[in-house]
Amino acid sequence: MRPRDPPRSEWWRSSSRRRRNLDSGSVDDLLSDLNPQQAAAVTHRGGPILVVAGAGSGKTRVLTRRIGHLLATGQAVPSEILAITFTNKAATEMKERVTAAVGPVGQRMWVSTFHSACVRILRRQAHHLGFPSSFSIYDTDDSRRLITNIGKDLDLDPRKYRPRGLAHQISALKNELIDHEAFAPTAQTESQEVLAQVYRLYTERLQRAGAMDFDDLIGNTVAVLSLFDSVAAYYHRLFAHILIDEYQDTNRAQYELVRRMVGDGAEGLDPAELCVVGDSDQSIYAFRGADVRNIEEFEKDFPGAEVVLLEQNYRSTQTILSAANALISHNTGRRDKRLWTDAGDGEQIVGYVADDDRDEAAFVVNEIQRLTSEGLDAGEIAIFYRTHAQSRPLEEVLLRSGLKYRIVGNVRFYERREVRDALAYLRAVSNPEDDVAVTRILNVPKRGLGDRTVEQVAAFAAREQITFEAALRRASETGIGPRAETRIGAFLALLDELRMLLDSGADPEEMVEAVLEQSGLVGELQASNDPQDESRLENLAQLASVAGEFMNDNADGTLADFLERVALVAEADELPDHEGGLVTLMTLHTAKGLEFDAVFLTGLEESVFPHARSLDDPVELQEERRLAYVGVTRARKQLYISRAAMRMQFGTPSSNPPSRFLEELPDSLIHWKRTGRDLSRRVSAGGRGAAPALAQAAGSARRTAGPIVDLTAGDNVLHPKFGLGTVVSTAGEADKAEAHIDFGSEGVKRLLLRYAPVEKL
Numbered sequence: 094m095r096p097r098d099p100p101r102s103e104w105w106r107s108s109s110r111r112r113r114n115l116d117s118g119s120v121d122d123l124l125s126d127l128n129p130q131q132a133a134a135v136t137h138r139g140g141p142i143l144v145v146a147g148a149g150s151g152k153t154r155v156l157t158r159r160i161g162h163l164l165a166t167g168q169a170v171p172s173e174i175l176a177i178t179f180t181n182k183a184a185t186e187m188k189e190r191v192t193a194a195v196g197p198v199g200q201r202m203w204v205s206t207f208h209s210a211c212v213r214i215l216r217r218q219a220h221h222l223g224f225p226s227s228f229s230i231y232d233t234d235d236s237r238r239l240i241t242n243i244g245k246d247l248d249l250d251p252r253k254y255r256p257r258g259l260a261h262q263i264s265a266l267k268n269e270l271i272d273h274e275a276f277a278p279t280a281q282t283e284s285q286e287v288l289a290q291v292y293r294l295y296t297e298r299l300q301r302a303g304a305m306d307f308d309d310l311i312g313n314t315v316a317v318l319s320l321f322d323s324v325a326a327y328y329h330r331l332f333a334h335i336l337i338d339e340y341q342d343t344n345r346a347q348y349e350l351v352r353r354m355v356g357d358g359a360e361g362l363d364p365a366e367l368c369v370v371g372d373s374d375q376s377i378y379a380f381r382g383a384d385v386r387n388i389e390e391f392e393k394d395f396p397g398a399e400v401v402l403l404e405q406n407y408r409s410t411q412t413i414l415s416a417a418n419a420l421i422s423h424n425t426g427r428r429d430k431r432l433w434t435d436a437g438d439g440e441q442i443v444g445y446v447a448d449d450d451r452d453e454a455a456f457v458v459n460e461i462q463r464l465t466s467e468g469l470d471a472g473e474i475a476i477f478y479r480t481h482a483q484s485r486p487l488e489e490v491l492l493r494s495g496l497k498y499r500i501v502g503n504v505r506f507y508e509r510r511e512v513r514d515a516l517a518y519l520r521a522v523s524n525p526e527d528d529v530a531v532t533r534i535l536n537v538p539k540r541g542l543g544d545r546t547v548e549q550v551a552a553f554a555a556r557e558q559i560t561f562e563a564a565l566r567r568a569s570e571t572g573i574g575p576r577a578e579t580r581i582g583a584f585l586a587l588l589d590e591l592r593m594l595l596d597s598g599a600d601p602e603e604m605v606e607a608v609l610e611q612s613g614l615v616g617e618l619q620a621s622n623d624p625q626d627e628s629r630l631e632n633l634a635q636l637a638s639v640a641g642e643f644m645n646d647n648a649d650g651t652l653a654d655f656l657e658r659v660a661l662v663a664e665a666d667e668l669p670d671h672e673g674g675l676v677t678l679m680t681l682h683t684a685k686g687l688e689f690d691a692v693f694l695t696g697l698e699e700s701v702f703p704h705a706r707s708l709d710d711p712v713e714l715q716e717e718r719r720l721a722y723v724g725v726t727r728a729r730k731q732l733y734i735s736r737a738a739m740r741m742q743f744g745t746p747s748s749n750p751p752s753r754f755l756e757e758l759p760d761s762l763i764h765w766k767r768t769g770r771d772l773s774r775r776v777s778a779g780g781r782g783a784a785p786a787l788a789q790a791a792g793s794a795r796r797t798a799g800p801i802v803d804l805t806a807g808d809n810v811l812h813p814k815f816g817l818g819t820v821v822s823t824a825g826e827a828d829k830a831e832a833h834i835d836f837g838s839e840g841v842k843r844l845l846l847r848y849a850p851v852e853k854l
Contacts, residue, residue: 120165123158123194134368134401135159138168141355141367141395143340143388147432148417148726149408149688152370153183156336157190159368160202163334164195171201173333175354175365179342181206187338203332207347208307211314215305218317218324229304236260236295236306243294247287251539252613254287258623263292267308268344268382270315272296284622311346318353329356332365340371340391344382352394367395373428374421377682377720379713380624389426406432406726408688410439413728416762421722423757424715432726441764442732444755449739449746450483450696451642454490456766457693460733461496461676464691471496472674473690477681477724479702481509482631483695484678485639491676498676502683507659511614511629512636516659518608521562522591523652528554528561535565535584538617546577562588587611589843593831597848601655602640609633638741681724692728694721697736697752721754734763801846802853804832809854815839818851 124132131151134144135158146152160176163169178184184204192199203210216226231239240263241256266276273292280289299305305313318325335354337343343351356364369391376385392398406414414432421427443460447453457476465471476487485506491498506512514537520530532551536542553571554564564571565585568578594607609615615633618626643655677689681702696702702721707713725732734755739748804810808820818836825831830846844851 120162123161123165127154127158128405130401130403130405131155131158134403135162137368137399137401138366141391141398142369143391143398143400144368144370144403145400145428145430146370146372146403147406147430148372148375148723149406150403150432151405151407152338152403153187153190155403156338156368156370157187157194159336160187160191160334161194161199164191164198169334171198172203172331174202174204174336175210175332175334176202176204176336176338177207177210177351178204178338179206181209183338184209207350208310211310211350214314214328215310215317218321219313221317221321221324222313223300224305224313225303227303229302230310231299231304231306233260233307235304239298240291240295243291243298246294247290249287249291252617253620254284254291255617255621255623257625258621259288259291261623261625262288263295264306264308265382266292267306267312268346270312270346270349272312308346311350315346315349315353318350322359325353325356326362328354329362329365335365335367337367337369338371340369341373341376341385341388342371342378342381342383343387344384348384348387374424374430374719375685375723377685377716377723379716385716389428402428402430404430404432406434407436408729409434409726410436410730412438412441412762413725413732416442416732416758417722417725419759419762420718420725420754420757424718440731442734442758442762444763444765445733445735445767446751446765447735447737447767450486450737450741451490453695453735453737454486456735457487457695457733458490458494458496460693461691462494464731465496469690470674471676474674474693475677475679475684475687475689475691475727476693476695477679477684477727478695479681479704479720480631481628481680482635483701485635487678487695496676498678501677501679503680506632506635509629509632511618511632515605515608515612515614515633515636516656518591518612518614519604519652519656521588522595522604522608523656525562525588525592526560531560531562531565534612535581538613540580540584542577542580546573546581549573550581593843594845594848595652596842597831597845598850599845599848600644601650601652602637602644603848604652605637605640609637634742641741681720684727685723688727688729690729691731691733692724693733693735694724695735696740697734697755698740698749699752700747700749701740701742702752702754718754734758801827801830802849802851804846804851804853810834810851811854812836812842812844812849812851815842817854818842 124135127135131154134142134155144152144155146155156176160174163174164171176184176187178187184206188199188202188204191202191204203213205213212230215224215228219226219228237256237260240259241251244251244254244256244259266272273289273296276292277289280286299309318328332354335351337351351367351369354365355367356362358364369388371388373385373388376383376388379385392400409417409432411434414434418431445453445456447456461471461474464474478484478487481503484500484503488498488500488506503509507516514534517530517533517537520527521534524530532547535547549571550564550568550573551561553567554561557564557567559567562585565581568581573581590611591604591607595604599607615630618630618633639659640655643650643658647654700708703714703717707717736751736755739746741747802810804820804823806820806822810818810820812818812834815834815836816839818834818839821833821835821841823830823832831843832846832849832851833841833843834851835841
């Protein structure tokens with residue numbers, strides 16, 4: 094094959110003026126502080142190379158030094174180098190490091206994310222695909238709005254075909270490079286046929302609008318390189334060196350893009366020299382479409398590739414690394430490597446078995462207070478958990494302790510939309526005059542009531558000087574249409590049902606469960622095909638757990654008492670941050686790429702971590718173990734691991750076995766401050782162990798109703814809250830039996846006899 098044309102490297106050597114730009118650092122300086130494996134990765138030439146970079150092994154240094162070495166030795170000019178990272182922050186850092194090493198010339202390289210590089214290519218080449226060079230880029234919200242409009246045009250039930258779920262499915266197809274024409278013939282079920290129809294219209298309307306979504310940026314770049322040889326040849330001549338960071342996180346579309354950019358010599362040009370850096374042991378984003386096989390099969394895709402292992406760790410103690418090595422060794426089919434450090438063994442890992450998730454949270458916070466009292470900055474402490482819902486008990490104990498914290502990658506528990514929606518229902522049931530709450534939930538879940546309807550009702554309420562709910566009850570006078578009036582009637586009937594339950598004596602826990610079920614909040618999320626809605630379901634289940642815990646502590650507590658407590662906790666959530674460091678809370682997926690002096694890895698129980706959905710799937714279970722490996726290797730000096738003997742899950746107490754990941758850690762590395770055996774001894778000695786806690790929570794404050802009182806019209810009854818009353822009418826049987834009772838000045842109450850504490854006189 095002929096050399097690249099033009100021979101830029103020769104031009105580079107002949108340009109003394111440009112070469113002087115690199116004199117800020119010699120070639121020796123670029124290699125002097127590297128270990129032998131890092132140096133080998135930096136200096137390798139002549140073919141593709143895979144740098145297997147273990148956690149904390151200096152992969153960013155290797156990437157930036159490799160670029161600097163190419164420039165400093167005259168083997169490339171800046172425009173011949175394409176470096177791809179996964180975040181804008183990483184791209185900026187890489188360019189800054191190269192510039193610091195080789196001078197201002199480093200600013201002229203292509204260093205960007207996949208999406209940014211593709212935008213740059215498509216601005217020049219999009220006309221080949223029928224798009225203007227000034228095409229618009231639709232973000233997630235734009236895409237969802239377009240799909241919402243398509244759903245309306247097709248008259249789709251938004252509860253069954255949620256725009257967010259459809260958008261996720263279309264994105265997944267695009268990441269696999271499956272267009273609507275290829276997908277349509279494979280559709281077999283009704284939902285797949287609907288998806289195919291939406292996908293086709295979505296594609297057509299994007300094209301008509303001269304717009305691309307984020308997935309199109311990569312997919313269309315692959316298309317233009319595949320379909321037009323002249324375009325491919327242009328970039329094959331342009332880029333002599335391609336470097337990819339975090340290669341284990343690439344999906345199918347990104348993998349194909351890399352292959353197309355490198356080339357196969359078909360145009361008579363040498364393929365670009367490819368360097369990928371990554372670690373299959375840290376591949377944790379399969380739910381986003383990442384395919385670990387891309388890195389595992391690199392040598393098969395690029396025969397003759399060099400492989401360099403970076404195993405020396407510059408972050409953690411040997412104790413932490415030995416734990417990580419032992420854990421990940423249980424994954425099969427991986428490339429064997431063992432992290433090591435010359436920094437010494439350090440402290441033992443600290444383990445703790447808690448009574449329940451509140452006890453676990455108390456242990457974590459007590460240890461944090463001890464660490465900060467000994468001088469450790471709170472900003473160097475992180476708490477990791479598998480799912481967002483697990484943050485709630487931790488947040489509440491942190492708030493009570495006065496420790497300031499931040500949540501990375503999510504909003505605080507009581508600020509989460511689904512939690513606020515459920516609380517708004519409870520407030521509306523408790524207080525019909527709460528206009529904010531009633532307005533919020535009127536169309537949650539979707540009832541087909543638009544902003545115009547809300548505005549008309551609100552205007553009527555203002556004119557008549559009545560509450561928003563009172564205006565809803567006079568909907569026929571507001572000028573809204575009959576369809577909206579019918580839907581409002583159904584909403585008001587729901588509120589009346591919930592208030593009947595409350596008046597009948599249902600406790601806060603029972604009211605939360607009734608709201609979640611009868612409002613449709615849970616049903617809507619259960620019917621969704623959006624993976625994020627699983628987390629939202631867990632958050633609603635956590636709210637039910639909050640109510641259960643409230644009843645454990647306040648057996649006679651009312652719904653108003655519960656809402657007051659929640660409001661106070663949520664208000665404490667809003668206190669301004671102090672000037673010192675903040676304890677960091679995050680899911681393990683969010684923790685990737687970060688490091689802290691002290692790390693608390695919580696919730697190490699089967700069905701929690703590893704997650705329940707992975708237990709019967711060997712592939713998902715291996716990814717869960719990689720997630721645990723990532724969590725362990727975030728710790729620099731001190732690692733804590735904990736589990737709870739009982740944890741509230743989906744609103745009910747669950748006692749899960751210890752996580753298999755705990756069993757895979759060598760006992761010699763762990764100092765258990767409290768073990769499962771300690772817990773058993775406490776139980777047998779009458780202490781507050783797992784069994785009493787479980788029994789207490791299972792019983793909670795949920796009253797088991799006795800025999801339902803038999804009432805008929807005309808009977809006189811006594812109610813502890815409403816006083817003397819006369820039965821007006823009865824309806825229903827068994828658990829559904831209810832009565833309308835006239836309590837005089839208290840009015841006529843509709844009570845569910847299963848709960849109502851009435852005594853027949």
